[in-house]
Structures are given as structure tokens and as C-alpha cells.
Amino acid sequence: MFLLKLKSAPTKVALLTAFIALMGSPVFAQISDDARGEVTFGLKAGVNYANVWNSSGQEFTADPKFGFAGGLFLGIPITQLLAIQPEILISQKGYKGEGLLLGTPYQFAKTATYVDVPLFLVLQPSKSLSIVVGPQYSYLLQEKYEWTVNDNTTAHESEFAKDDLRKSLFGFVFGLDLNFNHLVLSGRAGWDFLANHEDGTSNTPQYKNQWLQFTLGYRI
Secondary structure, eight states, X not given: OOEEOOOOOOOOHHHHHHHXXXXXXXXXXXXXXXXXXXXXXXXXXXXXXXXXXXOTTOOXXXXXXXXXXXXXXXXXXXXXXXXXXXXXXXXXXXXXXXXXETTEEEEEEEEEEEEEEEXXXXXXXXXXXXXXXXXXXXXXXXXXXXXXXXTEEEEEEESSOSTTBOSEEEEEEEEEEEEETTXXXXXXXXXXXXXXXXXXXXXXXXXXXXXXXXXXXEEO
């Protein structure tokens, strides 16, 4: 058994705000023709900056980590100002931590790979800007654990080795899409409503995922 000590994860809204400010700068002032009201399809890829929140009183140190995010999106217009946008993504989340193992300090990292399926309501106030908000379903594909003790690193990958882990999660996501011809720059912030585990233990702490996501997409 090992002991983890937790500090609360800091809010990452400042990073999303900086991303929005950058995209609004004159460097990105050239905007595409108005594609609102058209069915669009595209590919996107980028990164998650993920951590955990609401550990139900458990004590362990959690720091954010980067992971891959990418997949497909489909824009379905309702009116020129409103649309529905489902997406399907491969999304890596998790956290880094540290603690004690039989009195010896160690570092710990977890990467959880999900299929994320958000369903966004899209507000399109202009041809260059889309505001997205909606629920998300996530299905756990795989978990990878890495431990480093005395400069020795071991890795372990599991596919549902523990039946008490939740494989299906639900969450909430909001963000912005900035449209430049066929290119789409996207920023997202998301939180899971359900914890990864019914009752956290020393081996499997209870937590909920939170993440920022930044992607570059190509719209057809």
C-alpha cells in the first residue's frame, strides 16, 4: 500500500483566457468566408492539460499533465446562428503525483485514455467565432501507470484490471472555436460529474477528471 498526499488542483481558466486573447489579436484577423448554415465535417488534433478534482477528502498530491487529444467533428446547422456539433475524440487525461512507498519517496503518473463524445450546442454570433457548450460521455479504454523510485521507473498498462473502476463517465464541456477558412482553432474546458471509483482506497484514489484542451482542426 502506498500513501498519497493531495493538494487541490488550481483553476486553469487563465490559460483558456490567454488562448482567447491570442486568437483575437491582429495576427489572426484574416477570416474565412461565412460557413454558417452549412453542414461541415472535419478532423482535429492537439493536447489536453489534465488534472483531477474533488477527491472526497482524501489526501494526495495531484499535479497536471499533458496528453493527446484528437478526432472528428460534425457541424449540423439549425439556423445561421445555432448549430449542433457532435464530436468523437481519443483523449488522454490523468495526473502526476508524489508520495511515500514504505517510507521511500516516489513519483507517480497516471494516463487514462478515453473515447470522448461531446454533444455541443453551438452559438455562432459571427463567421469567425463559435461558442460551444454541452454534455460529454466518456468511455475508458486503458490506464497506464508509471512509478519512479530512486531513479528507477516501472510502467504498467491495464485494461479494466479492477472491476470497481467506472468505465463510463459523464461531464460538461464549454469553449470556443475560431474559424479561419478551412482551419479551426479550438479551446475547451471540461469537468467530469462522476468519480472514477465508487469508494476510493489507498491503491485507487477517488477523483474526477478536469482538463483544458487545445486543438487545431481542418474543416471540410
